[in-house]
Each structure stands twice: as structure tokens, then as C-alpha cells.
Amino acid sequence: MRADLRTYGLLARAGFRRQATYRLALAAGIVTNSVFGVIRASILMGAVAGAGATVAGYDERAMSSYAWWGQVLLGSVAVWGWSELADRVRTGDIAADFLRPVPPYLSYLAADLGRGALALLVRGAPMIVIGSLYSGMTFPAGPVEWVLGLVSIALAVAIAFLGHYLVNCIAFWIIEIRGILLAYGIVATLFAGLYVPVHWFPDWLRALAAATPFPSLIQTPIDILSGYAAGPGAARLVAIQVGWVLGLGIGAALTTAAGRRRLEVQGG
Amino acid sequence: MTTGRAFRPTAGRPDDGSAAAAHGDADSDAHSDAVISVERLTRVFRRRGDTDLAAVDAMTFSVGRGEAVGYIGANGAGKSTTIKMLTGILAPTSGTARTCGLDPMRGRRELARRIGVVFGQRSQLWWDLPLGESFDILAAIHRLEPRRAATRVGQLIELLDLGPTLAQPVRSLSLGQRMRAEVAAALLHEPELIILDEPTIGLDVLSKARLREFLIAQRREHGTTLLLTTHDMGDIERLCDRVLVVDHGRLAFDGTLSGLAGTVGAQRVLIVDLDRPTDALHGIPHTRWLGAEGEGVRQRLAFDAADTTAAAVLAAVAERATLRDLSIEEPDIEDVVRRIYSAPPGGITG
Structure with a gap:
């Protein structure tokens, strides 16, 4: 157990350090995040102002907070594509992964948590400052909610990763999966509540979203971190996330095992 | 220069046919202690709009503990596919493979702790990170106790002359440095079986010589079993005491290198x-x-x-x-191998 923790700890550190290598890309990411934060906050706040006082419980300040917490999460929670596994299956580099005495989904997950941690510190944290100064943000109700909020970010990173991992596993059966990844990304970002809050969805669409892991990616951490959910409500949201991590994790293990039997690495 | 390609058939000439036969006996005696044992191992790749391809076709052989075996053949002969089945990367279509006494597909993780594999064209290192960190991570993955890991890494760094490169990101290493690093990474956990797939591909003469000397020393000290695929006959001459030639997925020869030349009449x-x-x-x-x-x-x-x-x-x-x-x-040994390919299927056996 201790040996495992050390292994995955080092893999997470590698993910963290690997990301830290590319400083220019990080700086560019901060600029992009800020600019889009300003655009999103302005549009969403304008929409609420235009509609009257509140929309589904969101006033202007709550809207601004929603937009900026979204920007905080965006670098860490990789809602958009990750295709490393599919690429490695296609090129055959996956062979190197299978030569290690660890399950690939766990080693990649550890590395992605490290990457997410770095992105949160370097790309996410500045958004809190900029968002607070530009149009204001709200924060967790108390220390418990702060902790739940941070745990919720880590779980969101894991769910985003495992979801992409499962989609990548299709590459064991089909060579070209870029189209599938794109479609997945669009559905995931919509249901995650990245464009508008899931709470704004009509009932039937909200029910549909709730049946997927996607709201756990963005909407859940935002709800906890912005103080929209607190106490037992926040704990319940985190419990749902834990359920998704376990479910998707088991799915990843089974799919990897099945995919390995299908793998066709020809040549080299 | 030890890397010379020519070799003298006269030197290994006497009764090499029987040398190969003797191998067969040794194999059956040592069968229980075989590190690799494959029986009618077959892997068929399905090809869309084309006939299926049997990359490995009913292959049977075994490798005893401590042997050093060269596994040679033309591109596409089925070498890498065999290795991937031996290491649990590819599932056989039929037949069986056992490596270190394990079924490679079922026992992949256990097997990964006991074998060291280098695919010359694929990296097991962390591209963006300093080389030293790759060693740290791999040591942890193999659950080496930190003190033992430090000793072993120190040894490998010294023997493979990797000291100056430890702080460099892997992506900035030269090919020779990277290959030595790959070998070090594969040997970190002191595996009982080393499988090298084209380890000297693209290396200059000096790098090749250095790598070979290292492998010879490792085998001498640890009694490690070695399976090596290569296009470089210098590798085989220097490192291997037995040669398996594979052609179109079938075993075309099993015996000594000099026996190989003698059999085809170089x-x-x-x-x-x-x-x-x-x-x-x-x-x-x-x-x-x-x-x-x-x-x-x-x-x-x-x-x-x-x-x-x-x-x-x-x-x-x-x-x-x-x-x-x-x-x-x-006679050039590549020429000798070429003759095997042009011989009628199954026409030459050791």
C-alpha cells in the first residue's frame, strides 16, 4: 500500500512537473482564460440583467461567480479532448505501457491529477483574483465547504480523465476516433454546465444531464465553491462524484482488459 | 574492430548440423527450467479487404535459463509480434506462450516485474522530464526499496556512462544516450530475462560497442537470459550463442551462428x-x-x-x-540469412 502510494505519488509529481516545463504555454493559458472569463461573465451577467432580477436563482453576482469559477476549473478539469491513449494505441507506443507492472488507467490518472494540480495553481488561482476584481465572486460558506470544494475539484479531474480514457479505449476496436472524441467533448461541455448552468436547463434536459457524469465535472465544483450548495447538499454532491469515480474506474479496468485482448500492434 | 560483419565459416565449420541437434536435446532436458517456451504459437492479423496475415505461424521453441539467443529475420518476418506475445502485449490467436513460467496475457503485471524489455523504436522514459526522474518513477513502479534502487541506478549510470545526462530532459538526449538510458530503464529491476528489440538501431559504432560490452558484463554477473532481435549481425556475433531465424512467421533455423552458415553453405x-x-x-x-x-x-x-x-x-x-x-x-551473415529466405519453405532446419 505504501509502495503504491509512493508510485502513484511520483507519477502525479511527474504529471505536475511535465506541465510545469512549458511556461510559455502556461502564460498563454492564463491570458486566454482571463479574456474568455471577461467575455463569459459579461454575457451571462447581461443575460440575467435583461431577464429581470434572477434566472433560476442566479442574480448578477451569482452569475459572475459562476462564470469565474468556471474559468478557475477549466485548466484543471480537462473537459476538452485527451487522446494520448488512442494515439498510443494507433502508433503502438501502448506497448511500453503494458510493459509496466501497473494498470495504465491508474498511472495515467495519477499523472493527470498532477497535471490538474499544477493547472489549478498556475492557471486557476489567478482567475480568482481577476474575477473578484472584475465583476465579483462568491465563496464557500465555511471551512468544511472549502475542503469539500477542493476535494470536488480533484474528483472532477478524475471523472474528466476517466471519461476520456473510456472514450479513448474505443481505439482498441476502431482506428480513427477523433470524431467520437469531438462529439463526446461537445456533449460533455454542455451537460457539465460549462456554457450555461445546468440549473437553467428545462426539467427533462436537467434530468438527462443528471444521468451522466458530466455535471460532476464543472457544475458540482462550482456549486460548492461559489456557495450555491452548502452543508449536506454539498456533501451529497461530492458523494455523487465519488460514485462516478468508482463506476468509471471499474469501467476503465474492464475496458482495458477487453481492449488488451483486441490490441493489434503490428510491426516495430 | 569487433563490429566487423564478416565471419569465417571455416572456423565454425565442423559438424555444425549436430550442434543444432545437440541444442534440441539440451532444450528437452532443460524444459522445466525454460525461461521462454512457446508451442505452436500463432498470431493472425486481420486485414480489411485482404487475406488475413499470419505474422507468427505455429512457432515452437524454448529458451533455457541463462541462454543468449539471437532472434533474426527480415522486416515483417514476425519477430516483434513474437516478442509482443511473449511479453503480454499481444494475445496469441492460437498456441501457447509461457515466459518465466507465466501466461503472459494473464500474468502481465507479475511478468513485467521479472522481465526487462527494450523496444528500440519506442520509449519507456518520460520525454519532458530529466532522465533521472524517469529512473525514480520506474524504480517506484517496480517497487524497489529506495536504498536498493539508488544503488542499482548508480551502477547503471556508471556502467552506461549516463551521469552527464541525468539532469537533461529525455527529449534532448542523443540517440545513443537515449538507447543506453532505455537499456538502463529496462534493467533497473534486475530482470531475469532481458528482451531487446533492435537495441542498436541507428547507433554509431562506438555506442554499439559500449552497449554490447555492458550486456556481456550483465550476463556474466547476473546469469541473465537474453533474447535479442536485430538487423545487426555484429550484435549476434558478440552477444549470442544461439540463433533463431524466423521467416514468414515460421522458424527457419535453430542452432549456432556458425552452424547457420554451414547449413546454408555460405x-x-x-x-x-x-x-x-x-x-x-x-x-x-x-x-x-x-x-x-x-x-x-x-x-x-x-x-x-x-x-x-x-x-x-x-x-x-x-x-x-x-x-x-x-x-x-x-560471407556476410546477412547474405547467409538471405539464403535461408530464398530456400524452399521448411527446407532448412538446424
Whole structure:
């Protein structure tokens, strides 16, 4: 157990350090995040102002907070594509992964948590400052909610990763999966509540979203971190996330095992 | 230069057919202690709109503990596919493979702790990170106790001359440095079986020599079993005491390197420079006339060392023309392997 923790700890550190290598890309990411934060906050706040006082419980300040917490999460929670596994299956580099005495989904997950941690510190944290100064943000109700909020970010990173991992596993059966990844990304970002809050969805669409892991990616951490959910409500949201991590994790293990039997690495 | 490609069939000539047969006996004796044992191992790749391809076709062989085996064949002969089945990366279509006594597919993780594999064209290192960190992570993955890991990494760094590169990101290493790093990474956990797939591909002479010396020393000290695929016959000559030749997914030869040359009758070539243009030297006993240049001033004759000697051929040539100079080309082992491929299927066995 201790040996495992050390292994995955080092893999997470590698993910963290690997990301830290590319400083220019990080700086560019901060600029992009800020600019889009300003655009999103302005549009969403304008929409609420235009509609009257509140929309589904969101006033202007709550809207601004929603937009900026979204920007905080965006670098860490990789809602958009990750295709490393599919690429490695296609090129055959996956062979190197299978030569290690660890399950690939766990080693990649550890590395992605490290990457997410770095992105949160370097790309996410500045958004809190900029968002607070530009149009204001709200924060967790108390220390418990702060902790739940941070745990919720880590779980969101894991769910985003495992979801992409499962989609990548299709590459064991089909060579070209870029189209599938794109479609997945669009559905995931919509249901995650990245464009508008899931709470704004009509009932039937909200029910549909709730049946997927996607709201756990963005909407859940935002709800906890912005103080929209607190106490037992926040704990319940985190419990749902834990359920998704376990479910998707088991799915990843089974799919990897099945995919390995299908793998066709020809040549080299 | 130890990397020379030519080798002398005369040196390994005597009764090499039986050397291969003796191998068979040794295998059956040592079967319980076989590190690798495959039986009718087959892997078929389905090809859309084409006939299926049996990359490995009913292959049977075994490798005993401590052996060093060269696994050679043309591109696409099925070498890498075999290795991937031996290491649990690819599932066999039929037949069985056992590596270190384990079923590689079922026991992949356990097996990964006991074998070290280098695929020359794929990296197991972390591209963006300093080399030293890759070693740290791999040591942890293999659950090496930190103190033992430090000792082992220290050894490998020294033996493979990797000290100056430890702080460099892997992506900035030269090919030679990277290959040595890959070998170090694969040997970190002191595996009982090392499988190297084209480990010297693209390396310069010096890097090759250094890598080979290291492998020889490792085997001497640890008694490690080695399976090596390569296009470089210098690798085989220096490192291996047994050769398996695979062709179209089937085993075409199993025996010693010199036995291989003897079996296919590798020929030496005598090149003679004569004092004046001369008619083609047909009909010299036990030779085959290969060609002439400069209107017959330089002529080439191939002969089998088993049938005649260079001196006898020279004497016969001297009866027909006046010699000014001569040279002898020794058979190239790649040429020997090529002959195996052109032989009828299943025609040559050790």
C-alpha cells in the first residue's frame, strides 16, 4: 500500500512537473482564460440583467461567480479532448505501457491529477483574483465547504480523465476516433454546465444531464465553491462524484482488459 | 574492430548440423527450467479487404535459463509480434506462450516485474522530464526499496556512462544516450530475462560497442537470459550463442551462428586480378564464376570452403592466366540469412 502510494505519488509529481516545463504555454493559458472569463461573465451577467432580477436563482453576482469559477476549473478539469491513449494505441507506443507492472488507467490518472494540480495553481488561482476584481465572486460558506470544494475539484479531474480514457479505449476496436472524441467533448461541455448552468436547463434536459457524469465535472465544483450548495447538499454532491469515480474506474479496468485482448500492434 | 560483419565459416565449420541437434536435446532436458517456451504459437492479423496475415505461424521453441539467443529475420518476418506475445502485449490467436513460467496475457503485471524489455523504436522514459526522474518513477513502479534502487541506478549510470545526462530532459538526449538510458530503464529491476528489440538501431559504432560490452558484463554477473532481435549481425556475433531465424512467421533455423552458415553453405568469393584481359574462368573445379570487369582483367569466383580451398582455386586459375593480385571476400551473415529466405519453405532446419 505504501509502495503504491509512493508510485502513484511520483507519477502525479511527474504529471505536475511535465506541465510545469512549458511556461510559455502556461502564460498563454492564463491570458486566454482571463479574456474568455471577461467575455463569459459579461454575457451571462447581461443575460440575467435583461431577464429581470434572477434566472433560476442566479442574480448578477451569482452569475459572475459562476462564470469565474468556471474559468478557475477549466485548466484543471480537462473537459476538452485527451487522446494520448488512442494515439498510443494507433502508433503502438501502448506497448511500453503494458510493459509496466501497473494498470495504465491508474498511472495515467495519477499523472493527470498532477497535471490538474499544477493547472489549478498556475492557471486557476489567478482567475480568482481577476474575477473578484472584475465583476465579483462568491465563496464557500465555511471551512468544511472549502475542503469539500477542493476535494470536488480533484474528483472532477478524475471523472474528466476517466471519461476520456473510456472514450479513448474505443481505439482498441476502431482506428480513427477523433470524431467520437469531438462529439463526446461537445456533449460533455454542455451537460457539465460549462456554457450555461445546468440549473437553467428545462426539467427533462436537467434530468438527462443528471444521468451522466458530466455535471460532476464543472457544475458540482462550482456549486460548492461559489456557495450555491452548502452543508449536506454539498456533501451529497461530492458523494455523487465519488460514485462516478468508482463506476468509471471499474469501467476503465474492464475496458482495458477487453481492449488488451483486441490490441493489434503490428510491426516495430 | 569487433563490429566487423564478416565471419569465417571455416572456423565454425565442423559438424555444425549436430550442434543444432545437440541444442534440441539440451532444450528437452532443460524444459522445466525454460525461461521462454512457446508451442505452436500463432498470431493472425486481420486485414480489411485482404487475406488475413499470419505474422507468427505455429512457432515452437524454448529458451533455457541463462541462454543468449539471437532472434533474426527480415522486416515483417514476425519477430516483434513474437516478442509482443511473449511479453503480454499481444494475445496469441492460437498456441501457447509461457515466459518465466507465466501466461503472459494473464500474468502481465507479475511478468513485467521479472522481465526487462527494450523496444528500440519506442520509449519507456518520460520525454519532458530529466532522465533521472524517469529512473525514480520506474524504480517506484517496480517497487524497489529506495536504498536498493539508488544503488542499482548508480551502477547503471556508471556502467552506461549516463551521469552527464541525468539532469537533461529525455527529449534532448542523443540517440545513443537515449538507447543506453532505455537499456538502463529496462534493467533497473534486475530482470531475469532481458528482451531487446533492435537495441542498436541507428547507433554509431562506438555506442554499439559500449552497449554490447555492458550486456556481456550483465550476463556474466547476473546469469541473465537474453533474447535479442536485430538487423545487426555484429550484435549476434558478440552477444549470442544461439540463433533463431524466423521467416514468414515460421522458424527457419535453430542452432549456432556458425552452424547457420554451414547449413546454408555460405560461400567465399575469390577476386583475382590478372595481367591481361582473359576469357571468363569457367570450369575451375568447385567454383562458380560470378563475373568479370575490365574485359576479364578482374574476375570473381565463388567457392564453398567445404569443397575446396583458396589455394587449390588459385592454383587452377594460375594454370590459365598470370595472377597480379587477389583478395577474398568472406560471407556476410546477412547474405547467409538471405539464403535461408530464398530456400524452399521448411527446407532448412538446424
